[in-house]
Amino acid sequence: MIEAHSLTKDYGDKRAVDALSFLIRPGIVTGFLGPNGSGKSTTMRLILGLDAPTAGRVTVNGKLYREHAAPLHEVGALLEARSVHTGRSAQNHLLALAQTHGISKRRVAELIDLVGLHDVAKKRAGDFSLGMGQRLGIATALLGDPATVMLDEPVNGLDPEGIHWIRNLLKQLAAEGRTVFVSSHLMSEMALTADHLLVIGRGRLIADTSVEEFVNRASKNIVRVRSPQAERLRDLVVGSEVTVLALEPGILEITGLTAEQIGDTAAANGVTLHELTPQQASLEEAFMELTRDDIEFRAGTGDLEEAA
Amino acid sequence: MTEVGLTGPLPRLPHTGRVTQLRVVLSEWTKLRSVRSTRWALLIGAVLTIGFPLLFAAVTSSRWGHMSPHERANRNPLDIALAGVNVSQLAIAVLGVLAVTAEYSTGMIRASFTAVPKRLPVLWAKLGVFSLVAFVLSLPAVVIAFFASQAILSRHHILQISFSHPGVARSVIGGAVYLMLVGAFAMAFGAIIRSTAGGISAFAAIFFVIPPLLNVLPTSWNNAVNPYLPSEAARSIFSLTHGPHSLAPGPGLALFVGYTLLAVAVAAVLLVRRDT
Secondary structure: OEEEEEEEEEEOOEEEEEEEEEEEOOOOEEEEEOOOOOOHHHHHHHHHOOOOOOEEEEEEOOEOHHHOOOHHHHEEEEOOOOOOOOOOEHHHHHHHHHHOOOOOHHHHHHHHHHOOOHHHOOOEHHHOOHHHHHHHHHHHHHOOOOOEEEEEOOOOOOOHHHHHHHHHHHHHHHHOOOEEEEEEOOHHHHHHHOOEEEEEEOOEEEEEEEHHHHHHHHOOOEEEEEOOOHHHHHHHHOOOOOEEEEEEOOEEEEEOOOHHHHHHHHHHOOOOOOEEEEEOOOHHHHHHHHHHHHOOOOOOOOHHHHHO | OOOOOOOOOOOOOOOOOOOOHHHHHHHHHHHHHOOHHHHHHHHHHHHHHHHHHHHHHHHHHHHHHHOOHHHHHHOOHHHHHOHHHHHHHHHHHHHHHHHHHHHHHHOHHHHHHHHOOOOHHHHHHHHHHHHHHHHHHHHHHHHHHHHHHHHHHHOOOOOOOOOOOOOHHHHHHHHHHHHHHHHHHHHHHHHHHOOHHHHHHHHHHHHHHHHHHHOOOOHHHHHHHHHHOHHHHHHOOOOOOOOOOOOOHHHHHHHHHHHHHHHHHHHHHHHHHOOO
């Protein structure tokens, strides 16, 4: 369980995390969603105490992370930036971290097998591919049998097989009753793995909801209608709350009414309908809609010119 | 790697152990011994500590017949025996800096501080393990260097001095103490500056740049300041004799230990306060 209260972090003049409050519960996968640079990695560093908050606090299982006697049993973390000495073998990397908690060599070997690194365990971590590096990061995170698993952009740069591997892993860990907190800037990825979502933009919390609610809230209830009497139907439904878009002859997209309301109106006025389909905004659209104002650098705002 | 997902459920840990200073020491020992470049640098340091005295003893022996009485009088058997210390100090200092800064440049420090979020145990363990390793390797190296160089010189019956002669044992062991302290001093600068280039530069500036710069000062000023520089205070630990403008071994050792503790204290405060 991770609990944040008005968590705030400034780097110089820049506010990276702005008064975040949230509760991350065990037993489910909580997705941490936001555009690049929205403060996800900073929040995770604050949780681990790698960076100190400017204001507010964040606790793990009721205590500041650094106050736990055996921190690796509380949180296992995979940070986005690589956190491995390139000159050390995977095995010695894990062993050095295990020894701080008196975790046995046998456990290290067990985890190496578990993540499928057996054949390269004695090779320099600096020579690892991105996928092997991620697997080593996962082994590091799971070393202490942690109650909370926190992964920052775990699927970034992975091949489809690796992505599939991570998805199954997250679900399995949550099913074991652990708290699973995973960040991504890809809504589609979150939709496949997460049960609950924290959405942030420019360091502020935008949404704290289930995946389902999130989509419903962001979608605009567009209904697609096909009718030989499209123009007549448009005149019947259009109003201050209702907009109608004529995409092509005979096809309308109506916003502001439910499919039932449109169908009833059509029947009452003898308008023939050939199609009546509620359109849900895609997850990606929902995400874009919510974070539109929170993406810091958009194309065509002149930032590139200034930089040049 | 064809398997998808974990090959099974994550096995539970039968018992959970807490972080202790001793465990962190064990972890730092694993870190130190498991990087190939560190092992090589330590080996080269030990070889240089022994090799240079052998070289100088051989050269001095072969040139002895051509030396003026004045030049012969200026030869000192301990300068020859401990010549390698001046060379290997650079290897030890660079390693001391690297043991900390390589963690920052590779990102390993985030893993280290996630495992030990109180942070200070990591600094104490690094200092302890590295100092001990530096001393344990340096001590046999300087002792071997002393007896081996004496053996070469004895074949020509020149520059003989006994290990039991007053001050000799202290100087030889002092050479190993010097290397150990230099390593700890450099490590503290690595922790303060957090970059390899910066840490090594700071060490080089303090040990190799500032002392000759002071020669530009009026002699009386230079004589007043020079003995108290970190490099000169440290050097008095393994000098057999000390002149009017250098510290005796005891005070020199105490002063350099003081400098090292000061650097370590600054490093400790910054380590706890700074973001990683």
